[in-house]
Amino acid sequence: MAQPTERLQRYLEDELGECRSEDVERRLDELGTLEAALGKTRVDAELDVLTALGNRTRYTLVRVLVAAGEELCVCELNAVADVTESGLSHALGRLVEAGLLEGRKDGRWKKYRATDRAITLVTVLEGCVDGE
Amino acid sequence: MAQPTERLQRYLEDELGECRSEDVERRLDELGTLEAALGKTRVDAELDVLTALGNRTRYTLVRVLVAAGEELCVCELNAVADVTESGLSHALGRLVEAGLLEGRKDGRWKKYRATDRAITLVTVLEGCVDGE
DNA sequence: ACAACGGTTGAACAGCCGTGCAATTAATTT
DNA sequence: AAATTAATTGCACGGCTGTTCAACCGTTGT
Numbered sequence: 001m002a003q004p005t006e007r008l009q010r011y012l013e014d015e016l017g018e019c020r021s022e023d024v025e026r027r028l029d030e031l032g033t034l035e036a037a038l039g040k041t042r043v044d045a046e047l048d049v050l051t052a053l054g055n056r057t058r059y060t061l062v063r064v065l066v067a068a069g070e071e072l073c074v075c076e077l078n079a080v081a082d083v084t085e086s087g088l089s090h091a092l093g094r095l096v097e098a099g100l101l102e103g104r105k106d107g108r109w110k111k112y113r114a115t116d117r118a119i120t121l122v123t124v125l126e127g128c129v130d131g132e
Numbered sequence: 133m134a135q136p137t138e139r140l141q142r143y144l145e146d147e148l149g150e151c152r153s154e155d156v157e158r159r160l161d162e163l164g165t166l167e168a169a170l171g172k173t174r175v176d177a178e179l180d181v182l183t184a185l186g187n188r189t190r191y192t193l194v195r196v197l198v199a200a201g202e203e204l205c206v207c208e209l210n211a212v213a214d215v216t217e218s219g220l221s222h223a224l225g226r227l228v229e230a231g232l233l234e235g236r237k238d239g240r241w242k243k244y245r246a247t248d249r250a251i252t253l254v255t256v257l258e259g260c261v262d263g264e
Numbered sequence: 265a266c267a268a269c270g271g272t273t274g275a276a277c278a279g280c281c282g283t284g285c286a287a288t289t290a291a292t293t294t
Numbered sequence: 295a296a297a298t299t300a301a302t303t304g305c306a307c308g309g310c311t312g313t314t315c316a317a318c319c320g321t322t323g324t
Contacts, residue, residue: 007269008207011208028211035212038195050186050257075140079163086303088301107291107300108290109143110300129181130178142299207270239322279312287304290300
Protein backbone atom coordinates (compact mmCIF):
# COMPACT_ATOMS: atom_id res chain seq x y z
CA MET A 1 0.00 0.00 0.00
CA ALA A 2 2.69 2.47 -0.97
CA GLN A 3 2.35 5.21 -3.53
CA PRO A 4 3.88 3.43 -6.50
CA THR A 5 0.51 3.03 -8.10
CA GLU A 6 2.22 4.15 -11.27
CA ARG A 7 3.80 0.80 -11.83
CA LEU A 8 0.49 -0.94 -11.47
CA GLN A 9 -0.93 1.60 -13.90
CA ARG A 10 1.71 0.73 -16.49
CA TYR A 11 1.19 -2.98 -15.87
CA LEU A 12 -2.53 -2.73 -16.47
CA GLU A 13 -1.90 -0.72 -19.61
CA ASP A 14 0.30 -3.57 -20.77
CA GLU A 15 -2.29 -6.18 -19.93
CA LEU A 16 -5.48 -4.46 -21.00
CA GLY A 17 -4.04 -2.41 -23.83
CA GLU A 18 -5.74 0.58 -22.33
CA CYS A 19 -6.00 1.77 -18.76
CA ARG A 20 -7.69 4.67 -17.09
CA SER A 21 -7.11 5.63 -13.49
CA GLU A 22 -10.45 4.10 -12.62
CA ASP A 23 -9.13 0.77 -13.86
CA VAL A 24 -6.27 1.08 -11.43
CA GLU A 25 -8.70 1.90 -8.68
CA ARG A 26 -10.75 -1.14 -9.52
CA ARG A 27 -7.76 -3.45 -9.52
CA LEU A 28 -6.52 -2.09 -6.24
CA ASP A 29 -9.95 -2.63 -4.85
CA GLU A 30 -10.03 -6.22 -6.07
CA LEU A 31 -6.68 -6.90 -4.46
CA GLY A 32 -7.76 -5.22 -1.27
CA THR A 33 -10.90 -7.31 -1.16
CA LEU A 34 -8.90 -10.44 -1.76
CA GLU A 35 -6.69 -9.60 1.18
CA ALA A 36 -9.51 -8.50 3.43
CA ALA A 37 -11.43 -11.71 2.76
CA LEU A 38 -8.69 -13.56 4.63
CA GLY A 39 -9.73 -12.08 7.94
CA LYS A 40 -7.04 -10.95 10.32
CA THR A 41 -8.26 -13.04 13.22
CA ARG A 42 -8.25 -16.17 11.13
CA VAL A 43 -4.82 -15.48 9.71
CA ASP A 44 -3.52 -14.85 13.20
CA ALA A 45 -4.80 -18.20 14.38
CA GLU A 46 -3.34 -20.01 11.40
CA LEU A 47 -0.01 -18.28 11.84
CA ASP A 48 0.00 -19.33 15.44
CA VAL A 49 -0.32 -22.96 14.40
CA LEU A 50 2.30 -22.62 11.69
CA THR A 51 4.88 -20.98 13.91
CA ALA A 52 4.21 -23.53 16.61
CA LEU A 53 5.00 -26.33 14.17
CA GLY A 54 7.86 -24.49 12.53
CA ASN A 55 10.57 -25.53 14.94
CA ARG A 56 12.54 -28.73 15.01
CA THR A 57 11.98 -29.56 18.65
CA ARG A 58 8.25 -28.93 18.56
CA TYR A 59 7.64 -30.48 15.19
CA THR A 60 9.50 -33.63 16.18
CA LEU A 61 7.39 -33.91 19.30
CA VAL A 62 4.19 -33.61 17.32
CA ARG A 63 5.39 -36.05 14.69
CA VAL A 64 6.33 -38.61 17.32
CA LEU A 65 3.05 -38.24 19.16
CA VAL A 66 1.09 -38.62 15.96
CA ALA A 67 3.13 -41.65 14.98
CA ALA A 68 2.73 -43.15 18.44
CA GLY A 69 -1.03 -42.94 18.17
CA GLU A 70 -1.30 -42.81 21.92
CA GLU A 71 -0.51 -40.47 24.74
CA LEU A 72 3.05 -40.38 25.98
CA CYS A 73 4.46 -39.30 29.30
CA VAL A 74 6.72 -36.27 29.52
CA CYS A 75 9.47 -38.49 30.78
CA GLU A 76 9.15 -40.57 27.64
CA LEU A 77 9.16 -37.53 25.39
CA ASN A 78 12.29 -36.45 27.16
CA ALA A 79 14.08 -39.31 25.47
CA VAL A 80 12.94 -38.04 22.08
CA ALA A 81 13.48 -34.29 22.32
CA ASP A 82 17.03 -33.06 22.39
CA VAL A 83 16.45 -30.34 24.96
CA THR A 84 16.41 -29.76 28.67
CA GLU A 85 13.40 -30.84 30.64
CA SER A 86 12.60 -27.17 30.88
CA GLY A 87 12.87 -26.68 27.16
CA LEU A 88 10.65 -29.67 26.65
CA SER A 89 8.03 -28.19 28.92
CA HIS A 90 8.14 -24.87 27.06
CA ALA A 91 7.73 -26.68 23.77
CA LEU A 92 4.80 -28.75 24.98
CA GLY A 93 3.10 -25.67 26.39
CA ARG A 94 3.40 -23.85 23.11
CA LEU A 95 1.93 -26.80 21.24
CA VAL A 96 -1.02 -27.09 23.60
CA GLU A 97 -1.64 -23.39 23.18
CA ALA A 98 -1.78 -23.87 19.43
CA GLY A 99 -4.29 -26.67 19.82
CA LEU A 100 -1.91 -29.31 18.53
CA LEU A 101 -1.54 -31.30 21.73
CA GLU A 102 -3.63 -32.05 24.74
CA GLY A 103 -2.18 -32.65 28.17
CA ARG A 104 -3.60 -34.78 30.92
CA LYS A 105 -2.32 -35.18 34.41
CA ASP A 106 -2.19 -38.73 35.64
CA GLY A 107 -1.06 -38.91 39.23
CA ARG A 108 2.40 -37.49 39.39
CA TRP A 109 2.92 -38.02 35.68
CA LYS A 110 1.73 -35.86 32.85
CA LYS A 111 0.80 -37.27 29.50
CA TYR A 112 0.35 -35.60 26.16
CA ARG A 113 -1.39 -36.74 23.00
CA ALA A 114 -1.80 -35.27 19.53
CA THR A 115 -5.10 -33.59 18.69
CA ASP A 116 -7.05 -34.21 15.50
CA ARG A 117 -5.71 -30.94 14.20
CA ALA A 118 -2.17 -32.15 14.61
CA ILE A 119 -2.94 -35.49 13.03
CA THR A 120 -4.56 -33.85 10.02
CA LEU A 121 -1.79 -31.36 9.48
CA VAL A 122 1.05 -33.79 9.88
CA THR A 123 -0.61 -36.27 7.58
CA VAL A 124 -1.23 -33.73 4.86
CA LEU A 125 2.24 -32.28 5.17
CA GLU A 126 3.75 -35.72 4.93
CA GLY A 127 1.64 -36.34 1.87
CA CYS A 128 2.34 -33.23 -0.13
CA VAL A 129 5.94 -32.60 0.80
CA ASP A 130 8.75 -34.80 -0.34
CA GLY A 131 6.95 -36.78 -2.95
CA GLU A 132 9.77 -35.18 -4.90
CA MET B 133 18.84 -38.57 25.10
CA ALA B 134 20.25 -37.62 28.47
CA GLN B 135 21.08 -39.99 31.29
CA PRO B 136 17.91 -39.61 33.35
CA THR B 137 16.81 -43.08 32.44
CA GLU B 138 15.93 -43.49 36.08
CA ARG B 139 12.75 -41.47 35.71
CA LEU B 140 11.62 -43.57 32.80
CA GLN B 141 12.43 -46.61 34.90
CA ARG B 142 10.17 -45.40 37.70
CA TYR B 143 7.46 -44.51 35.21
CA LEU B 144 7.48 -47.96 33.69
CA GLU B 145 7.38 -49.51 37.14
CA ASP B 146 4.29 -47.44 37.76
CA GLU B 147 2.70 -48.44 34.48
CA LEU B 148 3.67 -52.07 34.26
CA GLY B 149 3.71 -52.82 37.97
CA GLU B 150 7.09 -54.38 37.46
CA CYS B 151 10.07 -53.22 35.45
CA ARG B 152 13.47 -54.65 34.78
CA SER B 153 16.25 -52.72 33.12
CA GLU B 154 15.58 -54.65 29.92
CA ASP B 155 12.08 -53.20 29.89
CA VAL B 156 13.58 -49.72 30.00
CA GLU B 157 15.90 -50.67 27.19
CA ARG B 158 12.97 -51.90 25.15
CA ARG B 159 10.93 -48.76 25.71
CA LEU B 160 13.86 -46.53 24.82
CA ASP B 161 14.31 -48.57 21.70
CA GLU B 162 10.67 -48.20 20.75
CA LEU B 163 10.86 -44.46 21.20
CA GLY B 164 14.09 -44.30 19.26
CA THR B 165 12.53 -46.26 16.42
CA LEU B 166 9.51 -43.98 16.44
CA GLU B 167 11.76 -40.98 16.10
CA ALA B 168 14.05 -42.56 13.52
CA ALA B 169 11.08 -43.52 11.36
CA LEU B 170 10.49 -39.84 10.73
CA GLY B 171 13.61 -39.52 8.62
CA LYS B 172 15.75 -36.46 9.07
CA THR B 173 15.68 -35.49 5.40
CA ARG B 174 11.92 -35.60 5.32
CA VAL B 175 11.56 -33.64 8.53
CA ASP B 176 13.98 -31.06 7.19
CA ALA B 177 11.89 -30.61 4.06
CA GLU B 178 8.69 -30.31 6.04
CA LEU B 179 10.23 -27.84 8.43
CA ASP B 180 11.36 -25.79 5.49
CA VAL B 181 7.78 -25.54 4.28
CA LEU B 182 6.46 -24.75 7.73
CA THR B 183 8.96 -22.02 8.45
CA ALA B 184 8.36 -20.55 5.02
CA LEU B 185 4.65 -20.29 5.77
CA GLY B 186 5.14 -19.21 9.36
CA ASN B 187 5.50 -15.52 8.75
CA ARG B 188 2.80 -12.93 8.23
CA THR B 189 4.19 -11.42 5.07
CA ARG B 190 4.81 -14.73 3.36
CA TYR B 191 1.66 -16.43 4.56
CA THR B 192 -0.47 -13.52 3.40
CA LEU B 193 1.12 -13.69 -0.03
CA VAL B 194 0.39 -17.39 -0.33
CA ARG B 195 -3.13 -16.96 0.96
CA VAL B 196 -3.83 -14.19 -1.54
CA LEU B 197 -2.37 -16.13 -4.45
CA VAL B 198 -4.40 -19.18 -3.54
CA ALA B 199 -7.54 -17.10 -3.21
CA ALA B 200 -6.83 -15.34 -6.50
CA GLY B 201 -6.67 -18.66 -8.30
CA GLU B 202 -4.46 -17.11 -10.94
CA GLU B 203 -0.98 -15.78 -11.27
CA LEU B 204 -0.35 -12.26 -10.08
CA CYS B 205 2.35 -9.80 -11.03
CA VAL B 206 4.91 -8.68 -8.46
CA CYS B 207 3.65 -5.14 -8.86
CA GLU B 208 0.18 -6.34 -7.91
CA LEU B 209 1.46 -8.27 -4.93
CA ASN B 210 3.23 -5.15 -3.85
CA ALA B 211 -0.15 -3.65 -3.09
CA VAL B 212 -0.93 -6.58 -0.80
CA ALA B 213 2.30 -7.08 1.12
CA ASP B 214 3.23 -4.48 3.67
CA VAL B 215 6.93 -4.50 2.91
CA THR B 216 9.49 -2.90 0.66
CA GLU B 217 9.78 -4.12 -2.88
CA SER B 218 13.01 -5.74 -1.78
CA GLY B 219 11.33 -7.43 1.14
CA LEU B 220 8.62 -8.66 -1.18
CA SER B 221 11.22 -10.18 -3.46
CA HIS B 222 12.93 -11.93 -0.57
CA ALA B 223 9.61 -13.32 0.60
CA LEU B 224 8.68 -14.60 -2.85
CA GLY B 225 12.07 -16.19 -3.26
CA ARG B 226 11.75 -18.03 0.02
CA LEU B 227 8.32 -19.32 -0.96
CA VAL B 228 9.50 -20.54 -4.33
CA GLU B 229 12.37 -22.32 -2.64
CA ALA B 230 9.87 -24.10 -0.40
CA GLY B 231 7.86 -25.19 -3.40
CA LEU B 232 4.87 -23.09 -2.47
CA LEU B 233 4.99 -20.67 -5.39
CA GLU B 234 6.13 -20.77 -8.96
CA GLY B 235 7.48 -17.74 -10.77
CA ARG B 236 7.32 -16.99 -14.46
CA LYS B 237 8.89 -14.13 -16.31
CA ASP B 238 6.62 -12.44 -18.79
CA GLY B 239 8.42 -9.73 -20.68
CA ARG B 240 9.57 -7.19 -18.19
CA TRP B 241 7.04 -8.37 -15.62
CA LYS B 242 7.30 -11.32 -13.30
CA LYS B 243 4.30 -13.30 -12.22
CA TYR B 244 3.82 -15.75 -9.40
CA ARG B 245 1.19 -18.39 -8.80
CA ALA B 246 0.48 -20.82 -5.96
CA THR B 247 1.55 -24.44 -6.41
CA ASP B 248 -0.68 -27.40 -5.64
CA ARG B 249 1.26 -27.85 -2.43
CA ALA B 250 0.35 -24.37 -1.33
CA ILE B 251 -3.28 -24.83 -2.29
CA THR B 252 -3.52 -28.08 -0.37
CA LEU B 253 -1.86 -26.75 2.74
CA VAL B 254 -3.78 -23.51 2.88
CA THR B 255 -7.05 -25.30 2.31
CA VAL B 256 -6.42 -27.84 5.04
CA LEU B 257 -5.19 -25.23 7.46
CA GLU B 258 -8.24 -23.11 6.81
CA GLY B 259 -10.37 -26.16 7.39
CA CYS B 260 -8.93 -27.43 10.64
CA VAL B 261 -8.05 -24.17 12.32
CA ASP B 262 -10.63 -21.76 13.57
CA GLY B 263 -13.70 -23.89 13.16
CA GLU B 264 -13.75 -23.07 16.85
C1' DA C 265 24.00 2.92 -27.25
C1' DC C 266 21.76 4.91 -23.47
C1' DA C 267 18.21 5.67 -20.15
C1' DA C 268 14.40 4.00 -17.61
C1' DC C 269 12.02 0.47 -15.49
C1' DG C 270 10.97 -4.14 -13.04
C1' DG C 271 12.82 -7.03 -10.09
C1' DT C 272 16.59 -9.42 -7.49
C1' DT C 273 20.69 -9.84 -4.42
C1' DG C 274 23.89 -9.16 -0.57
C1' DA C 275 25.09 -6.90 3.58
C1' DA C 276 23.74 -5.07 7.93
C1' DC C 277 21.07 -4.13 11.67
C1' DA C 278 17.01 -4.64 15.06
C1' DG C 279 13.95 -7.49 17.23
C1' DC C 280 12.22 -11.85 18.18
C1' DC C 281 12.60 -16.71 19.54
C1' DG C 282 14.47 -20.87 21.41
C1' DT C 283 16.98 -22.64 24.98
C1' DG C 284 19.03 -23.25 29.64
C1' DC C 285 19.26 -22.02 34.56
C1' DA C 286 17.19 -21.40 38.87
C1' DA C 287 13.29 -21.16 41.51
C1' DT C 288 8.50 -22.85 42.11
C1' DT C 289 4.23 -25.75 42.29
C1' DA C 290 1.86 -30.04 42.78
C1' DA C 291 1.72 -34.77 43.85
C1' DT C 292 3.69 -38.75 46.39
C1' DT C 293 6.33 -41.14 49.77
C1' DT C 294 8.42 -41.86 54.18
C1' DA D 295 5.35 -32.82 58.41
C1' DA D 296 9.40 -33.23 55.72
C1' DA D 297 11.62 -34.91 51.76
C1' DT D 298 11.52 -36.48 47.04
C1' DT D 299 9.97 -36.46 42.54
C1' DA D 300 7.58 -34.68 38.10
C1' DA D 301 6.84 -30.92 35.70
C1' DT D 302 6.19 -25.90 34.93
C1' DT D 303 7.43 -20.86 35.01
C1' DG D 304 10.06 -16.46 34.67
C1' DC D 305 14.16 -14.54 33.35
C1' DA D 306 18.21 -13.81 30.64
C1' DC D 307 21.14 -14.43 26.97
C1' DG D 308 22.82 -15.93 22.22
C1' DG D 309 21.54 -16.75 17.70
C1' DC D 310 18.51 -16.69 14.09
C1' DT D 311 15.21 -14.12 11.05
C1' DG D 312 12.86 -10.48 8.84
C1' DT D 313 13.35 -6.21 7.01
C1' DT D 314 15.56 -2.30 4.76
C1' DC D 315 19.12 0.07 2.06
C1' DA D 316 22.00 0.20 -1.70
C1' DA D 317 23.92 -1.79 -5.58
C1' DC D 318 23.07 -4.69 -9.37
C1' DC D 319 21.05 -7.45 -13.55
C1' DG D 320 17.89 -8.06 -17.43
C1' DT D 321 14.42 -6.15 -20.44
C1' DT D 322 12.16 -2.41 -22.91
C1' DG D 323 11.92 1.87 -25.14
C1' DT D 324 14.11 5.96 -27.40
